[in-house]
Amino acid sequence: MKNKLLATLFGAALVLGACGGGNNNNNAGEGDTASVDADKVFQSNCATCHGGNLEGRGNAPALANIGSELSESEIHDIIQNGRGGMPGGLIQGEELDAVTKWLAEKK
Template sequence: MKKKLLAAIFASLLVLGACGGGDKTKDEGATTGGETASVDAEKIVNNKCIACHGNNLEGGSAPGLTDVGSKLSESEIHDIIINGQGGMPGGLIKGEEADAVAKWLAEKK
């Protein structure tokens, strides 16, 4: 019984840790689709989201995001990033990074 409980706790920590990993990424380059002048949204997604949402955002242990913009508005996506929803904890991405990622994902239709 104790082994099963420890295994479940370890698995949960592993999944949550993988979703929140990565460094803050900034790109001081020019603005292109889905980016602000200082934030590369796609790079942030690749560092912090693909562990749960899949390499191509097709889904994994979390829902797919390939067409999330056709289902949710930019503000709804931003709210989920900031506050979390279901098994996703809030605050994995903050500030202008969250703004840029919400905008980038909202363009996925």
């Protein structure tokens, strides 16, 4: 019984540790997307599927020119709510806003 509990706790720790890589900076200026490194957030949360150079992988689309295909609000909506095989909510708050703006500039 103890082994099952230990295995369950260890598994849960691995799963939770793999989710995100959120920046928990509580600095003044919160809400200022300029203080968020959008590329770093992307690399931590999105590059596994979309590629480190925005080239896309497998079923995940390339994002190198996404700003010329979708508006900033459409990009925000997809990141927030998900679409197709992409789950929503992987990035939230000021990180979501910063990555949205950064991707919208990719034309």
